[in-house]
Structure formats: structure tokens, C-alpha cells
Amino acid sequence: VSGGEAPPAPWCVVVIGAGLIGASIGRALTEAGHRVHLVDALPSHARVAESLGAGSTEPPPPDQVRLVVVAVPPRALAAVIEDALDRYPGATVTDVGSVKAGVLEALWRHPEVSRYVGSHPMAGSQHSGPVTARADLFVDRTWVVAPHRRSSPSALATVSALAEACGARVVVMDVAEHDAAVARVSHLPHLMSVLMAGHLTGVPAGDLLLAGQGLRDVTRIAGSDPDLWEQIVSSNSAAVLAELRQIRARLDSMIEAVDGSANGGSASGDSAGEVSAALRRELDRGVQGTHAIPGKHGAAPVTYAEVVVAIPDAPGALGRLFADVGEAGVNVEDVSIEHDRNRQVGYLSLAVTPDAEPGLTAWMRDRGWDVQA
């Protein structure tokens, strides 16, 4: 499915569940030249997905099916996968569920479990309808493929090829490793958001007039479908519990740190400086954690180059400086002011992509500005 070679023969693919994920997979595979057949318990979902170019609602000849993608809610997964293994005897079967161990356990005694390899694309939510389906939903996203002891190499290859055909970046992970990872980076953050949002139900309405963007960001995902999340958390409860217990220990430390920062010293006799330092360590750790998250869409964070210009000692000149930066035609990602305390001089620091830095430096020097080397 990669470029440069003759195009591979089109596959006959069945997508079961024409929600956002299923319909988007249908659109991506159809665009890649494969034949997609759509099945949904709600015929109107399948028809809308069909009208959006996600495939056909006609049933396929069962023995021509190469791949079945099961994109139904978590509680229905095991039964639908089992049925697909029985119904399409030559097909690899995968699913797109958020938790992998329970489903595999339920399928473990199926004689054809070697044809099942679970997967998990990190995009969208399983519960929305097909109307917002997009062929590029998975482009540059991580798509976990989770083989197991009994899965066949060809099933693993087929599911990996599916993810690549959708433009995703394949990450192969063990089932237990996957479930622990999503507990940490998806299920725990969801429950933290729920905890904060739930707390607001006991807050006076007048207080909420003071809500800013920060509160909205922290609580946004708590508004997601509680039925879906009940299924997700229940099916990964052991891994989620381990994370929640670590958070509780950390919350206790934070309570102690805030308690100590009050009015210069805690009951245990620490000095105000020491306990404020404990709060500061918690806050610093939070900043560090935000840096640990890879950039948008999982790409490595971009490191910008800095062009630093001395701020002239006259208002009119500074206006011209901004104008000259604007006319340089360079996309400035960030602007900040730096200081030299000893010399009472200020510098304007312009963050640009590394390739734009030499051009902007030359442009500004040409116009007479003092650009730092």
C-alpha cells in the first residue's frame, strides 16, 4: 500500500458499524481503491455513510472478504467479532475498540482466533454518527495494532496495512501494554476531567460567572457520552485503578504542600520557605509533564529559532520595528521581550522556524536593526 510499486489488488472489506470511525475508515479505504461494504444495526447510519462515499450497503460475497473492521460500541465487540470470524471464513478480523484485553479473553477459545488482531486508532470517538466522517481522520495519527500469542503473521500484516492505507502511523503493542498505556494517557485524564466537572455541580451559579478558558479546557472531555465511557472504564478497571491510586497519593502530597504554604508554616513545623518549595515542586512537575506530551498529531515538538532584536530607545522606532517584522513575510510563531537588567536594555525575541531564521536576520540587519549574533 506504499508508493512506488504497482498498486496492489483491491481488497473486499466489510466495515461493521458506520459511526464516525467506521465511516471514516470506509471513506479512506474507498479512496485508496478498495471495495468497502457497510453494515450497521441502524440502516440510516449505513445509508448516510454510503452517501458520503464510505462504501456500499450491498452485502458482499462472504468468501471474497479479505478484511472485516468491527467499529461498534465496546459492549458489543466480542459477539460481533466472533460472528464475523464465523461468517467470513477467509477474512482477517480487527476491531477499533479502546481496550483490548477483555475482548481477546472472550475470543480466546474461538478456533479461528488466529485471524483476529485487535487495533486502536487514536482519533475521534466510537459513538458519533457518520455525518462528520472524513477520509483523512487518521492521517498522521497513531494507530495501535495489538497482536497476541495465537495471531497469525498474515493477520498482523493485514491490519497494519489497513492502518497505513488510512494514512496512520502504526505502533505495534502488546495487548496488556496497550491497555496500561490508554489507562494513563486517556482513561485517567477522562476521569480527572469528570472529577473536576462533577465538582462544579455543587458550586454556586454566581461563581461560574468567573469561569475562564482554563476551566472549559480541563472539563471539556467530561461532557463525552457517559454510556460509552462506562463501558471503556469498566473494561479496563484494573489498569485504571492503579493510576487512580497513584493520583490519590499525589493529591495527598499536594494537599500537604498547599496546607504548608498557608500563613508561613505547617503544623509539622516546616518553615514557610520549605513548604512553599513543596508547592513549587508540584507546579514545576506539572510544567514538565506538559512538555512530555509529543506535539500536535503526535509529531515531535518543533524547536524554533530565535531572532533577537534590540528594542530602540524611542517609541516611533519601535513602531517601525514591528512594521519591518511584518513586512519580512516570515511567519512569527511567538514574540516575547527579554531584558538585560544591568544595562536597562530590552530585546524583542522573535521565534521562527529554523529555516526562516537566516532570512529574517538578514532582512532586519538590512533595515538597520541591531540583531544579536
Add this chain to the structure above:
Amino acid sequence: VSGGEAPPAPWCVVVIGAGLIGASIGRALTEAGHRVHLVDALPSHARVAESLGAGSTEPPPPDQVRLVVVAVPPRALAAVIEDALDRYPGATVTDVGSVKAGVLEALWRHPEVSRYVGSHPMAGSQHSGPVTARADLFVDRTWVVAPHRRSSPSALATVSALAEACGARVVVMDVAEHDAAVARVSHLPHLMSVLMAGHLTGVPAGDLLLAGQGLRDVTRIAGSDPDLWEQIVSSNSAAVLAELRQIRARLDSMIEAVDGSANGGSASGDSAGEVSAALRRELDRGVQGTHAIPGKHGAAPVTYAEVVVAIPDAPGALGRLFADVGEAGVNVEDVSIEHDRNRQVGYLSLAVTPDAEPGLTAWMRDRGWDVQA
């Protein structure tokens, strides 16, 4: 400062601290016709703010100053306000700090405390520089004005007029009430974000490849300046502690609910159904909490009208339906599919502003679609 009357005489205003907040206030007041003088410990900050139209860096004649706005970091507030009360004998003095009680306590014995009324605009962060300052930063935002037992009515009126001149909506609140409110809707959410982000420092790097938008949203504010937040949380620690302890109790309930949802029943003998119901209640409470937050910029949430169209039983027709909706020239806020399980019929539900609903309904009927009454 409200419309319809002759414009009031311009005020002479001093803004101390030319960061994002101070420089934005300077720009808004300058645009409203007032004379603004800028002071900053870092002269380059004041000069940049001046070049952006936030006022002049020339010192004003002290006895002409009508209002002083102190927009410096929390730990410097009390000393700078005290100095302003001494230096400008006829001026009302306000500040824009996030916590109000500690500053007032420090000023309580000042003979001129009647001229001080604290305030708190709900926008931006005090620690960023002036380069992103905007005259409209406060438009339609909440701006808390917090009078006290000794403040004069004219000082309260002057500070309220400041907020209105900046386009904000004034909310008058008692000092203690304000501090409790920001503990709930700002400081607690910040610490929850810090807790989650800090936890990521102990997560394997490979797991973070699975991070989605949800994790980024929950942890975004944890990346804010830890020095500023140490000052904010320390100065409001009693109120913050009360909230953290409530969250601690709620986290225990959540841990119990998740524990119970595992493998059909908890150690205490509850049935799987009961304990899963406990998890569901936590999730439902979270959804409810997100609905408690007023809409963007503090406005009441918009209620949309629904235009519901029967989905025709043919793929080509559905394509035409989408095209006709697109050509109606109406801004569709949301699209979803509804079902009639008994009749196997689907409906496309289009959410639009109430004023657009009659027009869209007529337009679709004109084109032959079956629109529900």
C-alpha cells in the same frame, strides 16, 4: 462612560505594570479617550506598551491622577498599592490580582484604605508581556469589583467605570466570596491539571504516542508560569485547601466505583450492576457539571432550533439533500441522525439558530424534502 450622554471628561490614569493585562487596559482606556501613563520596573515593557498605543511613559502630575491601576505580580501588589495611595493623593487605586483578601489585610491599617477597591478581570494572565496586548481583551468578559467595609462609594463607582470603559461586565462581589469562587473555578482546576500533567512525568515515553486531544486539553493550563501560580495558590491557600479536600473525598468514591465495576462485583458484596451504576453516576455528574458552565465568554448557552428532514431511501437523493442544505446559505451548527426504530426510518437533524429555522424549513420544503413539523 455609557452611551447616549455627553462624553465625560477624560481621566488621568496611571497603569503600573505594563504586562498583558496592564497594557491591554492602557489600550482600552486610550481608545476611550482617557490619558494613560505607564510605569513598569522594566522600561522596555513600558516602551513596547507605549508603542502599541497603551499610553505614555511620561510621568503624570501626581495631583491630577484620578485612577491608578496596579497590574503587577501578586507578591508585589500590597507594597505597590500602598505606594500609589501615598503618591497620588486624589486617586482611586485598584489592582487586578487573582486573590483579594491578603492584599486587603495588608492595607487595612493604611489611613487612605477607603480609596482602594480591588478588582479582578477574568481574562489573560498577569505574567505575559505587553506584545499581545489588545484593547478588546476584556470585551464581554466578567470583571469582578470587590468593595470592602471601609471603601468609599466613589472609589467603587470609579473602579466599576474602569471595567465598563474596557467593555467588561461588572460583577460586584465581597472579597471572601470572590476568593472562594476563584478557588473553585480557577485555582482548583489549575491544580487538577497540574496533578494530571505531573503524573505524565512517570509515564513511559512510548505511552505518550497514544495521547490525544483530550489529554492536551486537560493538561494545557498546567504549563502556565509556576512562579505566578505559586503566588496565587499560596495567597488563597485556605479556600483552595477546602476544595482539594472535597475533591479528595470524591476521588475516593470514584476509586470505589471503578473498583466495583471490575469483573462483576466488589469485595463488599455489591452486585456488578450496582457498582457499575456507581461509576455511571460519577460520569453523569461530570456531564452535568460541564452544562453548569455558562457559554463562551460568560454568555448564556445558545439554544438551537432543530430542522428535521426524513432521510430518503436512496443514496443519490441523500447527496442532493446535503447539497440543498449547503445551498440554503444557513450556518448549520450541528448535524446528527435520529432514528425511528419501529419504522426503520432515519432523520437528519440540523441544528440552527432559532431565527434561521423558518427560512431553512421553507427552503427545504420548496425543494421537495419531507421536513418534520
